[in-house]
Amino acid sequence: MTFTWTAHRFAGGALALDVANSIILRADPERRIDRFADVAAIDSFAEAANRFGAESARFGALAPVAAENRGRLLQLREATDRHFRAAISATGRPEFLADLLEAIAAVLRGSLPHVGALSLDTATAQSALSLAASTEPDRLKICPNCGWLFLDRSRNRSRTWCDMAVCGNRTKAKRHYHRNREETGL
Ligand SMILES: [Zn+2]
Structure with missing residues (x-):
């Protein structure tokens, strides 16, 4: 089965969070899926x-990650998730931010000089840096249904779910969701 990226998978509201959310059900070792395990x-x-x-207006069309830079992108992804998840849960530690900044720096150092399109890894590093320097950290949230990180861009910061149409509804029909997990496309 060919995997297709859909709008739902970009519910993070920031490129760095969408990248972090490429691991599905991260906290559940038995069901977690790494969508980036497949290079394609x-x-x-x-x-x-x-x-x-x-952030498509900010970064424009993205060039693919060079093969030699994929490892650094994945390290940045993990550092991004660890830092922001802990920060949102009020269990943040200074070294998580230090790790994130090092991962950002490693990607930027490894970035190829570019003409035109930014590569995915470079744009992700810039996105993570903006989030880390955010003056509104309370806009960062964890979806209570799927555990994804997301940036609540709503005016009154009222969003609960990463995606109301998916996680909001799923929670209402949780039993149904567990029965039909294979069909829901999570
Ligand atoms: Zn969700």
Whole structure:
């Protein structure tokens, strides 16, 4: 089955969070899925981010990650998730931010000089840096249904779910959701 990126998978509201959310059900070792385990899916993510990503106007069309830089992107992804998840849960530690900044720096150092399109990894590093320097940290949230990180861009910061149409409804029909997990496309 070919995996397709959809708008729902860009519910994070920031490129760095959408990248972090490429691990599905991260906290559940038995059910977690790493969508970036397939290299082709990393490349198609870069394309889809231009269509669905909240920061597409900022970064424009993204070039794929060079093969030698994929490892650094994945390290940045993990540092991003660890830092922001802990910060939102009020269990943040200074070294998580230090790790994130180091991961950002490593990506930027490894970035190829570019003409035109930014590569996915470089744009993700810039996105993570903006989030880390955010003056409104209370806009960062964790979806209580799926555990994804998201940036609540709503005016009154009232969003609960990463995606009301998916996680909001799923929670209402939780029993149904567990029965039909295979069909829900999570
Ligand atoms: Zn969710």
